[in-house]
Amino acid sequence: MNQRPILHNKAYLYLTEFFAGVSVMAVELGASRLLAPYFSSSQIVWTIIIGTIMIAMALGNLWGGRAADRDPNPDRLYRRLLFAAVWIAAIPVLGKYVILGISGVLVLTVNTNFLIIAAFCACMVIFVFPLFLLGTVTPSLVKYTVDSLEDSGSIVGRLNACNTIGSILGTFLPTFVTIPAVGTAVTFLLFSGILLLIALVYFFSAKAKLRACVIAIVLFVLCALGATGSSFAFWEKDLTYEGESVYNYLQVKETSDRTILSTNVLFGVQSVMMKEEGLTGMYYDYALAAPVMAMAGKDAQILILGNGTGTYARQCAKYFPSAQVEGVEIDEKITELADQYFDMPDTVDVSTYDGRAYLHAVDTCYDVILVDAYQDITIPFQMSSTEFFTLVRDHLNPGGVMVVNLNMHSDGEGSINQALCDTIAALFPSVYTADVPGSTNRELFAALDGDPADWLTQNLSGVADGELRAHLEKVSQRLTPYQGGSHILTDDQAPVEVLGMRAIDDLIQEELSYYKEKFKTEGLSGLLR
Numbered sequence: 001m002n003q004r005p006i007l008h009n010k011a012y013l014y015l016t017e018f019f020a021g022v023s024v025m026a027v028e029l030g031a032s033r034l035l036a037p038y039f040s041s042s043q044i045v046w047t048i049i050i051g052t053i054m055i056a057m058a059l060g061n062l063w064g065g066r067a068a069d070r071d072p073n074p075d076r077l078y079r080r081l082l083f084a085a086v087w088i089a090a091i092p093v094l095g096k097y098v099i100l101g102i103s104g105v106l107v108l109t110v111n112t113n114f115l116i117i118a119a120f121c122a123c124m125v126i127f128v129f130p131l132f133l134l135g136t137v138t139p140s141l142v143k144y145t146v147d148s149l150e151d152s153g154s155i156v157g158r159l160n161a162c163n164t165i166g167s168i169l170g171t172f173l174p175t176f177v178t179i180p181a182v183g184t185a186v187t188f189l190l191f192s193g194i195l196l197l198i199a200l201v202y203f204f205s206a207k208a209k210l211r212a213c214v215i216a217i218v219l220f221v222l223c224a225l226g227a228t229g230s231s232f233a234f235w236e237k238d239l240t241y242e243g244e245s246v247y248n249y250l251q252v253k254e255t256s257d258r259t260i261l262s263t264n265v266l267f268g269v270q271s272v273m274m275k276e277e278g279l280t281g282m283y284y285d286y287a288l289a290a291p292v293m294a295m296a297g298k299d300a301q302i303l304i305l306g307n308g309t310g311t312y313a314r315q316c317a318k319y320f321p322s323a324q325v326e327g328v329e330i331d332e333k334i335t336e337l338a339d340q341y342f343d344m345p346d347t348v349d350v351s352t353y354d355g356r357a358y359l360h361a362v363d364t365c366y367d368v369i370l371v372d373a374y375q376d377i378t379i380p381f382q383m384s385s386t387e388f389f390t391l392v393r394d395h396l397n398p399g400g401v402m403v404v405n406l407n408m409h410s411d412g413e414g415s416i417n418q419a420l421c422d423t424i425a426a427l428f429p430s431v432y433t434a435d436v437p438g439s440t441n442r443e444l445f446a447a448l449d450g451d452p453a454d455w456l457t458q459n460l461s462g463v464a465d466g467e468l469r470a471h472l473e474k475v476s477q478r479l480t481p482y483q484g485g486s487h488i489l490t491d492d493q494a495p496v497e498v499l500g501m502r503a504i505d506d507l508i509q510e511e512l513s514y515y516k517e518k519f520k521t522e523g524l525s526g527l528l529r
Helices: 010-039 043-070 075-107 114-135 138-143 149-208 209-225 282-285 288-295 311-319 331-339 355-361 385-396 416-425 453-463 467-478 495-526
Strands: 237-242 251-256 256-264 273-275 301-305 324-328 350-351 366-371 396-406 430-435 444-447
Touching: 010 043, 010 114, 010 138, 010 251, 043 075, 043 114, 043 138, 043 495, 075 149, 075 209, 114 138, 114 495, 138 149, 149 209, 149 237, 149 324, 237 273, 237 331, 251 331, 256 331, 273 288, 273 311, 273 331, 282 288, 282 311, 282 396, 282 444, 282 467, 288 366, 288 396, 288 444, 288 453, 288 467, 301 311, 301 355, 311 324, 324 453, 350 467, 355 385, 385 396, 385 416, 396 416, 396 453, 416 430, 416 495, 430 453, 430 467, 444 453, 453 467
Parallel strands: 301 324, 301 366, 324 350, 366 396
Antiparallel strands: 237 251, 251 256, 256 273, 396 444, 430 444
16 A cells, blocks of 8 residues: 555544534535525425435445455545545535536426435435545545544544534535535535545645646635526626525515515525505505505504514505504524615514514514514425414414415315315314415415404404405405315324425416427427518
């Protein structure tokens, strides 16, 4: 074996193992943030990421052990670290193009489970190779550190401990430090740079493979320059803001008549502010029926779970100026954007909290509670169950109304909307739904001690604003009573992410049916025309 002098110092080998562990977990967490703006950060996507990485690591362990037995030259290991470092550095530059390229191919050829298949293929292409290389580290280092069978157990134990401790650090640093502070791209560069440094120290100390080291440095610098100022939505040239928080990818965009917040690159509007005051033309306008239903001669107390940048809060403050409005938003960065770009009213008190935890923490009861909390494109499971909606029910005043935004027109047996509606109907005797024209949203209104549709009709005359009153008359005509069924979601079983992905997949297939048919009959040339 070609034993380099630096390897006589076992501490360097343990350091290599430590930073390999750091990098594996950092890449895994970076992978979730790279994929989230395109595929969401749901449990399904996390499962794909973890499964793909475990496959890569297992194959790396197997191949690395055999390679070390066949040729125990440590140069090979550190050369693999060079490759891994450069590949990881290239991810923030090229990864988004790979994701969109794979999605573009699959969207024309896959008929079901598009998001799941596209996320899996993207993971395989982007992350398997570098993590396969990192998987070879431990079996290779065992070969170089074990001097005799007498101390093999303790040495292998130290190596595994170094890897595990590194993995712990690599778990916390990206989530709580690097990604919120400098973003996903720089996070990839930081941890790939550490791997590169480990390999460079080895080769420079041995004065070997200097040409490969120089090439790796040049490629790393090029990747760093390419990643500087890189954008997830690289085709967008006029974004007002693009950034990341602990929870979300965040994008603020201006149009001629509105300011929009999105937490997904490809589709979806999470919050909107109209530049000229008035109705938004979106589901928020339908949810304004709830305060009218519940007012009945009193000033409404309104709680918004999932405040976003305050679209509904602003509308309530405008149309019901005597109402007391509170918002709950888990992402503090979104609240900051609300103040910076969306003219959040000073009269609205916003708490940085999880919606369900907030209900546990307060004793206040409300006349209206809006449930509009979404994790990317699916409702959080803990805010979809009977236990959660029981909490909401217990925080309503007599004559109070719960309004829930269902963001997908998903119907049929076993759909996510059926499950949510059945769950709510099991707790509230009076439930109505109303589809929002021109969107995929459906609003649900629920009450304990009366009929919200009747309340709306009775209270419409008290609405001072003529535009709002005319709109709510249309809402009143669209209200459809809902009869509950047996699809009940509980804390123990609430597969909202699977159901949500299925609904999104149906929407994607519906929207793309024209293009797929054109591709099928006329080929790529016809599609491009």
